[in-house]
Amino acid sequence: RRPLIPYEEIGAEKLSELVDRFYEKVAVHPDLYPIFPNDLTETARKQKQFQTQFLGGPNLFTEEHGHPMMRARHMPFPITPTRAKAWLACMYEAMDDVGLEGTIRDVYYQRLVMTANHMVNRSEEDE
Numbered sequence: 001r002r003p004l005i006p007y008e009e010i011g012a013e014k015l016s017e018l019v020d021r022f023y024e025k026v027a028v029h030p031d032l033y034p035i036f037p038n039d040l041t042e043t044a045r046k047q048k049q050f051q052t053q054f055l056g057g058p059n060l061f062t063e064e065h066g067h068p069m070m071r072a073r074h075m076p077f078p079i080t081p082t083r084a085k086a087w088l089a090c091m092y093e094a095m096d097d098v099g100l101e102g103t104i105r106d107v108y109y110q111r112l113v114m115t116a117n118h119m120v121n122r123s124e125e126d127e
């Protein structure tokens with residue numbers, strides 16, 4: 001069986017767990033926590049909405065917040081190559097934690113690598 005929609009293959013429950021695990025790691029990562037809010041409840045809620053549509057599920061993020069414009073939304077935050085690597089490392093570990101494996105993981109992770117690199121908006125020096 002070849003899944004057509006990654007969101008359906010992963011499932012809402014596992015995706016929610018993935019995002020929760022991810023922000024537990026962000027909250028204690030030395031390169032990341034300084035630029036995030038102390039309370040990540042709302043951030044996680046928005047991220048679940050975004051990842052749902054990113055993976056081909058319902059457009060929950062756009063319905064509530066409008067066009068994603070992710071790079072623009074990140075401009076207020078200094079995102080260096082180091083922070084992009086840290087973000088991806090937290091996601092990689094979260095995927096391990098929830099047991100997301102195989103082709104679906106590899107394809108999803110590679111899309112996140114591209115998106116994270118696109119989000120870089122400062123050099124290490126300017127940070």
Ligand code: HEM
Pocket residue numbers: 032035036037042043046047050054065070073074077079083084085087088112115116117119120
């Ligand atoms: C919001 C950092 C990559 C999706 C944020 C916020 C920060 C941040 C500081 C604001 C949190 C808040 O105020 O609630 C980073 C860093 C990244 C990164 C350091 C490293 C490259 C990504 C990627 C995605 C993403 C790759 C999507 C695949 C989002 C979403 C929000 C968000 C959906 C909420 C936007 C909103 O408030 O409307 N990010 N981010 N981020 N980020 Fe990222």
